[in-house]
Amino acid sequence: MSTDTATPEAASTADRPPSPAPARAPKRRSWLGLWFVLPFVAVYAVFMIWPMLLGLYYSFTDKSLTGRPVEWIGLENWIEAFGDPAAMDSLWNTAWFTILSTPPLVVLGLAFALLAHRARRLGWFLRLSFFAPFVIPVSVVTMVWLWMYQPAGGLFNHYLGEWGLGGDHLWAFQQDAMGSVVVTTVWWTLGFNFLLYLAALQTIPAEVYEAADIDGANSLQKLWSITLPLLKRTTALVIVLQLIASLRIFDQYYLMAGGASNLATENVFIQYIYNSGFVGFRIGYASALSYILFACIIVIALIQFRLLSRRED
């Protein structure tokens, strides 16, 4: 889109004598706009396109981080990946995290947006409160929540014990780390969905509600028959963005349940990729795993594209 506006301008200025476009280019007038995007394209090519292509190549080799000579091994990494129970477990953990985290993040995002949208005096306060956690760095979020989750002396256990609910153990999060990470993530990233919903709510014209009022609709009917249908496109967007974000779970899980000092045995998928590649040195295998996740995300993005474009028609 930016090229769209840049090119006509380039066409008009390039005819002037002191044009910065290289003289050897036969079609001089086309070059200026490209210089503007070059910094971005260069960074994008070096840090996105090239690593992606290299990763695809490595996934067919036994590339090791140690720098020993690379050997072409065909589909071995891919076959190993699909037969690796630890990889599949971690992929399932990522899926399970997505299943657990997406519904609350979408539903609560909407609920809080409705709340903040309705509030008159406290609107600014609610907007701030719901969005503020989102701007906190992940390292700080996980540290604070880990303190609260501490089995001995943590906030949760302290009050659970005091109210006679769970004694000295955090009953809800005993079995594994997943529940704890989901709760933390919901608190932390809710603000983004909240913001999308809030923006969408503000685009719904007040006249629609006025008309409904005249027809005698109560607030539940207005929510059900006006607000939610008009938010459909936003909901689709939020769900897909959320699915993709959740599938990319790594930071919180690594910091809360993955580091060297922790004894959690489960991994999420990116963590497994990280461990295979950077800790275990197997760049080739890690590349194949990355492409499996890439494929999953592409599928979801395509589904979103289909859904959204159909609505547009």
Place this chain on the structure above:
Amino acid sequence: MRNPPSPPGALSRRALLTGTAAAAGLGLAGCGSITGGIGGGTTVKQWNLLAGSDGAIMTTMHEQFMEETGVDLKATTFAWGTPFYTKLVMGASGGNAADVATIHLSRLQSLSPSTLLDAIEIDELVDAGLDPEDFTPDIWDRCFSDDRLYAVPLDTHALVNYYNRTICEQAGVLNPDGTLLETHGVEEYFDLLRAVKDVTGEYGTSLDTNAGWRQFWAWYRQQDGEWIFHEDGFELDDDKALNAIDTMWRMADEGLCPRISDGGATAANFENGAGGLVQVGNWEITRFRAFNEAQGLDFSMTEMPDFFGNRRTQGDCHAFVLPRHNSWNADVRKATVDYVAFMLQNSFQWGAGAGHTPAYLPVTDSPEYQDLEPNAEYSGVVDNVQFDPDVWFAGSAARLPDEVGRVFAGVYSGANDPETALAAIKDVAQTMVELPNPID
């Protein structure tokens, strides 16, 4: 969204790549010169993993080094274990890591020295004032790979046994001279723990239940147990392993040690008297001394107790390596080797402050060091120290101790009985044996 028509004279792929390469070249050219030294002084970059209390001692030594030599030393401490090694390997594989780094000697082979480290010439060391004769042969030999020297050892460190003298005296487990009674065998030691537990009301020993690998390896090696790895399998002595695991299980079951305790809690439980003893690394001495100064803690240290007929213990060596460089500046290289020599020659404070046993014999043989307390009380660890198995996924903070340690955490917590745990660690080991070896 429709695509806008492509602008006239679209950028060809070749032109794009040329431009990209030029831009990348500009960016990278900026990085190379950092090491080169600014304003005449030479800068040496050092990476270490000493995130514990020994890191403070190292920082003090670094200040002395800079004062004496005028070299600007830029030391960076990374989180201990996997984060450090990941950083080191990634830096070295790009040829842009630090000039010198600390490692655990047991990890040398797993760092693929021939591709990720730069070999050190003996002549360089001699020029800097070191001599191969200054090290015990068994440690010195571990610094080689394919007949080339890749590491210079700084110390030996191991699990030792700290005891709180106030509590142990009340429990009646001290000798008249104030040292801990020597016990023989698991039962005698458990009796000692029971006596201490009666005094503390909580635990006998405040073990680190996350560090089960270290305890297992010490107690397994006390029985002469071997863990030998082959191409497609390994040999582990089930009975001896089971004895070692059973010791953990019973200790936790009887409440002689905590069920769940990480490094921080372990040290805290010893400091606040919840446990009268603790088997933990000698490096915690700095922390306990600081606590003694702040709130009073009369403690001393001795070797790992005799569980199975001797006092072998798990341990390792810190060593200096030179990560692979794309190119060395001669001044920086010399300053780097000088730095290594300085640290070794001044390692008396490393031993006195951080509790490690220096690897540099002129220091350990000095009468000054021989009289150092409490180091003298556990000086035998150097002969009793047991290195981790010799395989690419073993060594400090490597996958084997990490994953096996998780199983043992379950033994202490009561979730894994000894037979289950044995089966689980064999599973873990078999999985790792079957991994394609990324080093060779």
